[in-house]
Amino acid sequence: MSFLTYLINGLSLGSIYAIIALGYTMVYGIAKMLNFAHGDFIMVGCYIIFSVSAALSGNSVVGIIVAIILCTVLGVTTEFVAYRPLRGAASPLAVLITAIGVSYLLENIALLIYGADIKSFTSVVTWEGVSFAGGELKIQGVTIITILVSVVILIALQLFINKTKQGQAMLAASEDKGAAALMGINVNRTIALTFAIGSALAAVAGALLCSAYPSLSPYTGAMPGIKAFVAAVLGGIGSIPGAMIGGLVLGIVEILSKTYISSQLSDAIVFGILVVVLLVKPTGILGKQIQEKV
C-alpha cells in the first residue's frame, strides 16, 4: 500500500514538472530558445498568490487568477523587452545569457521585496483528500487536484494546437518562420502568444507546487525549473506529449528513489537517467527525428 502512495505522490510531483516543462518545450519549439527564467515565473506566481491571499484574508482563488494574469503579462513583457531584440542575433548564446540574466533579476527583485526568509505558503487546495482500505491508503486533496489539473491542461493544449487556427499557426511557425510569414501568420505575435501560455502555466504550476511543498523563497522556482528543463529534454524538447511523459517519469523516479534508495542521491539519480536516455536516444523519448529533405 505504501508503494502505491509513493507512486501517486510521484505522479503528482511529476504532473507539476510536466506543467512547467510544457512552458519550456513550447517556447523552445517556436522561439528556439531556452527560457531559463521560466522557473522564476513560478516563484513570481507563488509570491503573487501569497500576497493577494494575505491581503484578502485567505482567498486564494482570486490570488491564483491574479497570478495567472500577471505572470502572463510578465512572460510577454520579458519576451518583448529582453528576447525579441536578440532574435536573429549573430550568436544564439546572446539570448540564452539574457535569459539567465532575467532569472537573476527576478530572484533579486523578490529578495528585495520579500527578503530571504522562507515564507509559509497556505495551500490553495483546502480539500483533505480521500482514504482507502480503512485509512491505509491516503491520498491528499492537493495530490489529486494536481494530477487532474495537469490532465486538463494537456487535453486543452492538444485541442488548442490541433483544432484552432492560432494553434496551427504556432505549429507552422515552429517549423518554418519564413514559410509561416508567407502564409500571413504574424510570427512575432505567435511567439508572444506562446510565451503568454507558457507563463500562465508557470503560475498554475507555482500554485500547485507551493501547495504541495509549502515553503516559499526567492529560489523556490530555480530547482523545479531545472528539473522541468530536464523533463522537457528527456521527453524530447519541442514535443508536448514528450514534456508530459518526461515530467511524469522524473517525478516518479525522484519520489521512489528518495523513498527506497537515498534522499541525498535522488537528484543524482534523476540527472543520471537524463544522461543515460540522451546517450541511448539523443533526441529524447518522443524527440522528432530530423527529416532528410531532398
Next chain:
Amino acid sequence: MSSILEVKDLSVYYGVIQALKGISFHVDKGEIVALIGANGAGKTTTLHTLSGLINADGGSINYKGHELTKIPSHQIVTFGMAQVPEGRRVFAEMTVLQNLKMGAYTRNDKAEMEATLATIYKRFPRLEERKNQLAGTLSGGEQQMLAMGRALMSHPDLILMDEPSMGLSPIFVNEIFSIIEDVNKDGVTVLLVEQNAKKALSIANRAYVLETGSIAKEGDAKELLNDEAIRKAYLGE
C-alpha cells in the same frame, strides 16, 4: 495591359555586399514573366524582397497601387500576392490538409475557402488522396504540388514561384510546368524564377535575365529563347 507589379530601382544589401543593384521590372496582369539567371544572381533575393521576408534598402515595389517595401511580410499575402518558396518549405509535421488550410490563414470566408479547396483538389487529385498524410512523407514532386496548392489557397492575383522544378524528375518537371500554365490560364499572373531557363522561357510571355544583382537583358521570352548569347550562357548550347 496594365501593370500589376511595378518594381523600381530595388536594391538589397547583405551586410556590405549588394545583392540587388537597383533592378527595375514590371509584370502585367495575366502574364507569365520569367526571371532567369545563374546561382547567386539575386533571383531568390528578389522574390523574398517582394514578399517582405527581406527588407529593401532602396527603391520601390508597387503592387496593385500598394507600396510593399514598408509592409510586413505577413500582411502582403492579404493584398493577393502569394509565394511558392524555393525548396517548397511545406510544414513537414502537419498533414496535407493542415498545410492547405495554412495557405488560407488570412481568409475568413469559410464557404469560399471550401470552394477553393475543391478546385485545388481537382487540380491536384493526389493531394486529396493524401490529405491526412504528413507533408514530410510526400515525394518531392508531391511536396511541390502541395506548396503550389497552399499558395493558391490564399486566392492570389499574383503568384511568385521560386525554382518549382528544382530536384524533380523530368516527368514531374513537365507536369509542374503544365500546371503553371493552367493556373495562369485561370487568371493568375505568374512571376517565375527558374534555373531551368529553357523550360521557363518556353512557357513565359516575357523574361528578365538577372546577372550578379542587375538586369542584363529583358524581352520577349521566345526571342530570348533564340538569342545566341542566352543560348550559350543559360541553355548550355
